Amino acid sequence: MPILSVRHVTTYRYRRPVAFGEHRIMFRPRDSYDQRLIEATLDIAPQPSALRWMFDVFGNCVAVATFEGRSDSLTFTCGITLDHTPEHAPVFPLAPNATHYPFGYGAGDMPDLSRSIERQWPDTRNEVDAWARSFIPAEGRIPTQDLLADMTRSVRRNFTYLARSEKGVQDPVTTLRLKRGSCRDFAVLMMEGVRALGMAARFVSGYLYNPRNDRDRHVGGGSTHAWLQVYLPGAGWIEFDPTNGIVGNRDLIRVAVARDPAQAVPLYGSYFGLGSDDLGMRVEVEVVEKSTLPPVTAPEPVR
CATH class of the missing domain: 2.60.40.2250 (Immunoglobulin-like)
Incomplete structure (x- = not known):
């Protein structure tokens, strides 16, 4: 610890x-x-x-x-x-109905989760929707943890990180087309992808611990950092950092959570x-x- x-x-x-x-x-x-x-x-x-x-x-x-x-x-x-306290190999104790996607939230949770499931950005050609569904196999069933981990690591593997000094967040469709952006851009893209699949997601602002500024380990240090949380029945809000392909809280210091980046x-x-x-x-x-x-x-x- x-x-x-x-x-x-x-x-x-x-x-x-x-x-x-x-x-x-x-x-x-x-x-x-x-x-x-x-x-x-x-x-x-x-x-x-x-x-x-x-x-x-x-x-x-x-x-x-x-x-x-x-x-x-x-x-x-x-x-x-x-x-x-880092989770080096996180295993989420999911509720039996949520171990595989698709799953649904309980009636008691929906009033509090509904705004975090709503899409916040336009996607007129369903590009973000198609990107999110590309992680689902043809038979339509996949372990929930595998689905979210694959999406997280795909951004790290296939997108280029660029620090941006401009205020605000890049449109998720633009991030998807360019395949480049800042940590907050990647967080919002994955949030919208997760929401397209019917899951609740929220934005997280905080700090990234990167020993010796090792770019082979992490990118996005030297400033504040952004990632997202997804609500999973039985496990609660779980961290996903698409910028660095991190699943769980390892090296992530959580400061603020919000439905929209402008609130954090x-x-x-x-x-x-x-x-x-x-x-x-x-x-x-x-x-x-x-x-x-x-x-x-x-x-x-x-x-």
Whole structure:
């Protein structure tokens, strides 16, 4: 059970001092049985006039900062330490009716899962639908875990990862046609594919642990990372990272989950000034393994 430490620095720079609107920061990991938060810190420069904490509709922890005065830069430095329990060879204890695809969700789950099953992007020629169904054998029955693992690893094997600085997510049909995109593009493509098969999927934002930045092991480090979860009866929400072909939580640090990527943006806010005042943003993320457990017994939000 490695102890992982994350340092995430985001810096905005401006041509002249500007005023700032409200900023929402989503960096604090979700405590769970497979990752236990030990410590979390948040430093903001210039210091905000107020900082409050809240849970959003999905239970993600969000910090909301407000500011007075002006500055030509704005920096957010987030630090977390957590105990991470990886699943190196995940075997999901699926309910008997869900061991093979196709399967259906129970009546008690459907009211809560229905919005996560709905398709969110247009697919007028059913290209994403056809791609998802290409993983189903002619006889129409396949172990559910094999189906999702094949889809996850196919993206890693057949698509090219490209870091994109543009905001938002690439249309899944475009990702499928180009066979290239960022981690968030691949996550949304697979989400739409899974939804086309009638399964519930949601977007995950967080961090990727990649020792020594080994590109043979993983791509997508050095910034925030994105993947998806699929709800499987008997197992619950299971992680799938199509960018790296990861099934299960190995090397994935979960921060936020959402139905749509726009609901899990790690940091967003506004400034008051001209468009030409914006000199850009720089993001630095470092994830390392710590050799010893820090002497911190319980996490407390920074206020």
